[in-house]
Amino acid sequence: MKFRISRYNPDVDSEPYMQEFDIEVSRGMMLRDALLEVKRQDETFNFRHSCGEGVCGSDGVNVNGTNKLACITAIADLKEPVEVRPFPGRPIIRDLVVDMSQFYQQYKAVDPWLVREDPMPEQEILQSPEDRDKLDGLYECIMCGCCSTSCPSFWWNPEKFHGPQALLSAWRFLADSRDQATDERLDKLEGPYKLFRCHTIMNCVEVCPKGLNPTQAIGNIKNLMLKKAI
Template sequence: MVQLTLPQNSKVQKGKTWPKPQGAKNLREFRIYRYSPEEKGNPRWDTYWVDMDKAGTMILDVLFYIKNTIDPTLAFRRSCREGVCGSCAMNIAGRNTIACTKGFDELPGGVISISPLPHLPVIRDLIPDLTNFYAQHAYVQPFLKTDSPTPEKEWRQSEEDRAQLDGLYECILCASCSTSCPSYWWNGDKYLGPAALLQAYRWLIDSRDEATGERLDDLEDPFKLYRCHTIMNCAQVCPKGLNPAQAIAKIKHMMVERVS
């Protein structure tokens, strides 16, 4: 359901302002979402001053700078720090992206807010619960399904057919797109969301897959696929430059072609 405001227990209150680092020349203000299940009360915005000369070049470096030198209690997910694992996805300055590939020079001016991926239950600080997101990915059965006998070596594919998968297989499941989508915010329990649908399309057009009809059946529903209203936030934010909106449009085409 559409609920434009946050529930009472989720309203973000003014938090603590942490001391400025000593002797820094190039200071920048960051406002970071903090929530701990052990502490009573609502989430809060804490203010940190970061010495940009010492913090590195990416937003993930800023988070490490804060954790190492100002506040060791700040919690966030990260792993590869080079844009292949998708762990450090979060909302930075009002847009979802992965912190490790977002450079300082790409930021808008003023105070930079960092919060968890939008419209998800928060476990702690910048860590949201992605259980539903992963369940939706599992729902589209992201693996090869065939009836033909398994060939002796590999399932072969022409170069042209393989090229169909470009712009789809690169998805790292960071959830930036799904949690950027207002349709997913309001109907995330029924609408599969851009990430899962991009993967659904990746298997629908795979020349080796033999379950196309079955896969389309699984998406034929007023909500699972058709809640996409081409708001385009998914394509706007994807840190890998993929286009889930276009993939969804192509699935809709396949649905129409199948009927006619």
Template sequence: MTDIHLKVFRYNPEQDEKPYMQAFAVPQEAGTMLLDILNHVKWQIDGSLTYRRSCGEGVCGSDGMNINGVNGLACITPVAGLKQPIHIRPLPMMSVIRDLVVDMKHFFEQYRSIKPWMQHQKAVPERETPQTPQQREQLNGLYECILCACCSTSCPSYWWNGDRFLGPATLLQAQRWISDSRDEAQDERLDQLEDSFKLYRCHQIMNCMEACPKKLNPAEAVGQLKTKLFKRQS
């Protein structure tokens, strides 16, 4: 059987002057998903290759990377459909800590800024707060986000204004909490988003939707937030 050929971005700031692409050849039987192939490189060829992964099945969101120019999760990307050599790089425009590991601190600070937890103005109920099936349905397409950052790091507006624009992932999460019938801080949440940079730097270019490995539509969520703010003014 022929080998699978890859070229992987390498950069160890402690010893490399600059990043470079390293070629590897991995036997076909190493596995069917790209993460299997990276694991083979790490475990059998070069233990210094560094990347994040945990669940191995598209749930934890930790192995977001740029695969042949497109962001995705290595664990749910079949090798069979990829042109070779497979070029694997870190998520675009993120600061590289080492090889495929990028600094997610700012991304998660932005996520925390939207207060991604249930807020009660009145006393916290002793029992759970019920929802009707229709109310629960409002969360579909939002709650499934695994915060892999594939969308935000494919968004040109986020590349250029990521310090102040919250980006598609965090905005989709904001819409998730604003759409939750049990939450009592909708107005405060909308107040926080009413800002020319935080929300309105989205120009509906739709890269985010194409990049999402969970097939979510952050651009639509951003549009819904804009509509809610518009309705509130009128």
């Protein structure tokens, strides 16, 4: 099967180029296996990967124009030639390896931890099963970056717009009954950029390998803001 892989070595190349590889595919083969096969053919080729089962979120790549996790993308479902590129809009470090610093900075900016005003209880902070259910579809994010790097708003303003991943995380803590910093969190999201660059394009929903819905989370944040404002 024909693969066209984006190659770039900043020490040698002036810009990325596509290199063709012929990979013998086997039944049940995943894209990650094919990329490992590419690496066997050409050991200068680089890509990130780790767990190989869609849990660590390391091997996000752009396949035939869509961001996917290579380890849970079956070769059989892909159209030939398979074009594999690094995440769009991110500075390329080498081949398929990109610099995700801004992505992590945006995540950090939403204070992704529980904030308590009350004194900490001796043991755990109790939460009803119903309140716990509100976190379903939010806590599962593995931060692979498929969503944010497929978002045009994040391409245009990655240093100011939080992006779908960080905003999903923001809502994960706003929705948590144990968190007591709702107003502070909402105040931090005000302004034209951090939250309101989202134009509900919904690329994030389409690509999320975990089936999460950042657009819905962003809508929930806006509604909560509105509710608190009137």
